Amino acid sequence: MVRMFAATHISSTSTPLPRGVRRALEAMRAEAGREWSVADLAAVAGLSGRTLQRQFRIFLGQSPHAVLRDIRFDCARRELLRVSPEARVMDVALRWGFTHFGRFSIEYRRRYGETPSRTLKRQAGFIDALASMPPFLMPDRDRPTVALAPIETSPEDAEVARGIADELATALTRAGVALVNQQRGARYHLTGVLRKSDGQPRLSFRLLEAETGRYVWAHRGDGVLGNDLVLEEHHATRIAAALQPNLRLAEIERAGRKPEIDLNAHDLTLRAMPHALSLDIDGNARAIDLLDRAMDLDPNNTLATALAAWAHAQRVIYHFSETPLLERARGVELARKALALGGDATALALLGNALTSLHDVETADLVIRKALSVDGGSAWAWGRSGWIDVYKGDSESAIERFMIALELAPQDSLAFNNFVGIGVAHFNAGRYLEAARWQERALAEHPTAGWVHRTMCPAYVLAGAQAEARRSLAGLREHYPELTVSGVQEGLPPLRPAVRELVFDALETIGLPA
Numbered sequence: 001m002v003r004m005f006a007a008t009h010i011s012s013t014s015t016p017l018p019r020g021v022r023r024a025l026e027a028m029r030a031e032a033g034r035e036w037s038v039a040d041l042a043a044v045a046g047l048s049g050r051t052l053q054r055q056f057r058i059f060l061g062q063s064p065h066a067v068l069r070d071i072r073f074d075c076a077r078r079e080l081l082r083v084s085p086e087a088r089v090m091d092v093a094l095r096w097g098f099t100h101f102g103r104f105s106i107e108y109r110r111r112y113g114e115t116p117s118r119t120l121k122r123q124a125g126f127i128d129a130l131a132s133m134p135p136f137l138m139p140d141r142d143r144p145t146v147a148l149a150p151i152e153t154s155p156e157d158a159e160v161a162r163g164i165a166d167e168l169a170t171a172l173t174r175a176g177v178a179l180v181n182q183q184r185g186a187r188y189h190l191t192g193v194l195r196k197s198d199g200q201p202r203l204s205f206r207l208l209e210a211e212t213g214r215y216v217w218a219h220r221g222d223g224v225l226g227n228d229l230v231l232e233e234h235h236a237t238r239i240a241a242a243l244q245p246n247l248r249l250a251e252i253e254r255a256g257r258k259p260e261i262d263l264n265a266h267d268l269t270l271r272a273m274p275h276a277l278s279l280d281i282d283g284n285a286r287a288i289d290l291l292d293r294a295m296d297l298d299p300n301n302t303l304a305t306a307l308a309a310w311a312h313a314q315r316v317i318y319h320f321s322e323t324p325l326l327e328r329a330r331g332v333e334l335a336r337k338a339l340a341l342g343g344d345a346t347a348l349a350l351l352g353n354a355l356t357s358l359h360d361v362e363t364a365d366l367v368i369r370k371a372l373s374v375d376g377g378s379a380w381a382w383g384r385s386g387w388i389d390v391y392k393g394d395s396e397s398a399i400e401r402f403m404i405a406l407e408l409a410p411q412d413s414l415a416f417n418n419f420v421g422i423g424v425a426h427f428n429a430g431r432y433l434e435a436a437r438w439q440e441r442a443l444a445e446h447p448t449a450g451w452v453h454r455t456m457c458p459a460y461v462l463a464g465a466q467a468e469a470r471r472s473l474a475g476l477r478e479h480y481p482e483l484t485v486s487g488v489q490e491g492l493p494p495l496r497p498a499v500r501e502l503v504f505d506a507l508e509t510i511g512l513p514a
Contacts, residue, residue, distance in 0.1 A: 450479025458506030
């Protein structure tokens with residue numbers, strides 16, 4: 001799986017690809033189940049077959065058919081992670097172009113360390129527990145209202161446009177958005193257009209804020225769209241996931257414009273959210289103040305309670321408090337209350353963050369699975385599921401889930417934390433230099449996250465990069481002048497015991513006081 005992502009995701013973002021290769025990749029991803037020939041792909045790319053194959057070898061290190069096979073396994077794996085346990089593996093395999101079931105099962109096991117049926121069975125064990133959890137509820141007054149207009153298109157593509165619109169409506173509803181039929185009274189207007197450009201379909205959306213008339217978000221997707229329910233759902237999930245961070249930001253800005261006297265508990269929670277997501281000491285303090293006010297107004301506000309539980313857990317794991325035991329106790333109290341209240345996918349994802357930070361990984365796993373069953377496009381839930389796999393020691397699955405989160409919402413405020421997680425997953429697997437590089441990337445995007453040095457510095461030590469290790473240690477001590485190895489032990493998340501010992505030993509070796 002790591003090899004596949006390196007070929008089809010990381011290289012395509014970190015190394016510029018020729019236009020023809022990009023077009024071929026987009027077409028394969030859009031219709032992964034199609035029997036693409038080199039001639040077909042060359043026509044899409046606007047190249048000769050020989051040139052296309054040569055460029056794939058140069059820039060992706062594989063032939064077009066090998067890349068297509070990786071993409072197909074990627075799609076099949078994700079569907080198996082999301083569908084109900086009653087689904088048939090053979091149907092999933094056929095949908096993504098695997099006509100020989102035995103070969104599919106053998107190769108799937110080689111790639112992911114388990115059979116396709118085992119992937120389904122792992123999901124089945126949680127169904128009863130998920131059903132017993134409280135339903136996800138959010139008062140209508142707190143849900144952003146969006147008027148989704150019919151997608152403009154030509155008569156020949158009308159059926160495809162209607163299918164995507166229907167699937168998008170479902171995805172947005174699952175994400176906690178209240179859809180309305182008329183623009184009047186809606187906070188936001190979502191419009192879409194499906195047109196042909198250079199013979200290729202182009203799907204674009206725009207989200208406008210009704211009150212101000214400003215553009216909140218725009219999306220454009222190029223590629224081949226088929227009249228296929230699975231593809232329509234795939235596009236809708238990606239569009240809804242890309243929309244969510246921008247809609248959340250618009251709601252936060254809207255709450256910020258309201259007069260203090262008019263603020264309700266949800267408004268205060270929205271105001272607190274960017275401070276809590278900053279993952280720094282000043283933002284954390286401001287978030288807790290706002291959340292305390294929100295819970296005073298509405299003691300049963302699920303989102304405020306879940307976010308407050310995580311904020312108090314942050315004070316422990318990021319060394320923001322001199323009384324970590326009291327903060328941990330308060331976090332546990334709030335997490336238990338939030339668990340009893342239930343919540344939508346956003347609240348459940350935040351609760352999962354809190355529970356893992358408080359070392360209750362098993363309950364967090366249950367909560368995050370519930371979040372993904374509610375909204376399979378929740379980047380926050382996918383990212384937290386990656387951390388859960390890190391804590392369980394399943395590095396390859398963790399990296400897979402972090403990559404899904406990054407693909408769904410690459411510009412999200414928590415995207416950098418997926419880089420941290422990928423680094424720790426590589427650390428778990430003994431790939432120390434790769435671990436450090438991913439965490440360097442996270443720190444470059446979020447320079448105030450000095451806690452990243454706790455695992456980045458040991459990664460450099462274990463990789464034998466002493467100069468980089470000393471530089472990282474200096475960064476750690478700059479952020480936390482009084483921090484000791486025992487302090488790291490107190491705050492470090494629930495990594496496996498052997499990994500924790502490697503971290504502590506490396507920090508002591510490089511010079512952090514015991």
